[in-house]
Amino acid sequence: MTKMTLSEELTWRGFINQTTFKDIKELDKEKRTFYHGFDASADSQTIGNLAAMMFDKVFIRHGYKAILLAGGATSLIGDPGGKDIERPMQSEDTILHNVAMAEKQLKQIFREDTFTLVNNLDWIKSMSTIEFLRDVGKYFGMSTLVQRDYIQKRIGDGGSGMSYTEFSYTLLQGYDFLHLYRKYGCTLQLAGSDQWGNSLSGVDLIRKIEGQETHVITLPLIINKATGKKFGKSEEGAIWLDSEKTSSYKFYQFWLNVDDEGVGDYIKIYTLIAPEEFDTLMQEFQANPSDRSAQKYLAYEVTKLVHGEESAQSAKNVTA
Incomplete structure (x- = not known):
């Protein structure tokens, strides 16, 4: 096994969308500290x-x-990205x-991994308005x-407009990166493709204040191939991680019911399968698609x- x-x-799993790196191989040269923010709107x-995880x-x-950042402060503001109208406060x-x-x-999800968990409300809540505007x-x-795509869409002809509250969201996210750079030496932000513009705010802010180069990598929007819609919180029929909202059986x-066309991509994204094991699994699946061995594995x-494991085995037994 190589x-x-x-x-x-990252390339094999289809995880690269946009990046500030000129060559993605730069990732192989230095072990960095990265951060990834998770929205708390639901x-x-x-x-x-x-x-994303x-x-x-x-x-x-x-x-x-x-x-790993839980967005306590930014969720109080509401991310305007991808929204035609302002989110309810x-x-x-x-x-x-x-x-x-x-x-x-x-x-x-990260129970077997080493990570630092933070909440941006811890450092943003104590800032005064004057400090925020000046610093x-x-x-x-x-x-x-105003050239950001999501802002143009909202303030341009036919748009619903945008409040200063939402407009300031990108500044808060930029400040998160600066804070984490200063405290932890964080030089890389990972984000969804809809956060590309907001992520660049942090890169620009660190360059202007600290004179240091930092980077961003976004992963592609993951689409439900059956519906053509993203796997988002606001989408009808969302599949939640909380068993109270989506049971482990469901x-x-x-x-188990994803289509044959998309199952290979989902396995690469949602499991840590090695390429050799993936190739063997897909060969068996393609030889007998009706057995749905790939879907069962996924x-x-x-x-x-x-x-x-207990819930997974229980769901498997009920299905068998």
Whole structure:
């Protein structure tokens, strides 16, 4: 078995979308500290978020240090990216509950990994408005910000407009990166493709204030090939990681019923299968697709990761 480099594995799994690296092989030269932020707008993460967690796991396996961020502060503001209208404002108590649930799920998924868990409310809440405007806001040019695609869509002709609250979201995310750079030496942000612009805010802020180069890598939007829609929290029929919202049986069934066309991609994304094992599995599957051996492997492994081996075995037994 030939061990892949980090850049090779990310490419093989289909995890690279956009990056500030000129050559993705730069990832193989230095073990960095990275951070990845998780939204707390709902009381559970989804399988869309799970793909992001698997992205993180690949870096951890290759010796990178992980900082997982629960967005207590940013979720109070609401991410405007990908939204045609402003999100309803949620209470602080609701967000604090959601953060606690996000942290619980992150600890479950990363139970075999070493990582640092943080909440950006811890460092943003204590900042005064004057501090924020002087220490962060002064480094962001309006002409650059209004060129962001999601802002253009909202403030352009036919758009619903955007409040200053939402407009400031990207500054908060940029400040997160700066804070983590200063405290932990974090030089890499991992994010979903919809966070590309917000992620660049941190890169720009660190360069302007600290004179240091940092980087961003985004993973592609994971699409439900059956519906053509993303695996998001706001999508109808979302598959949640919380068994109270999506039972472990229903969770298992979802993966068992993915179509033949997409199952290979999902296995690469949602499991840590090695290429040699993947090739063997897919050869067996293609020889007898009706047995659904690939779907069975996917359903068991992902259910075991999220809900534990006992729940995975129980769902498998009920299905058999």
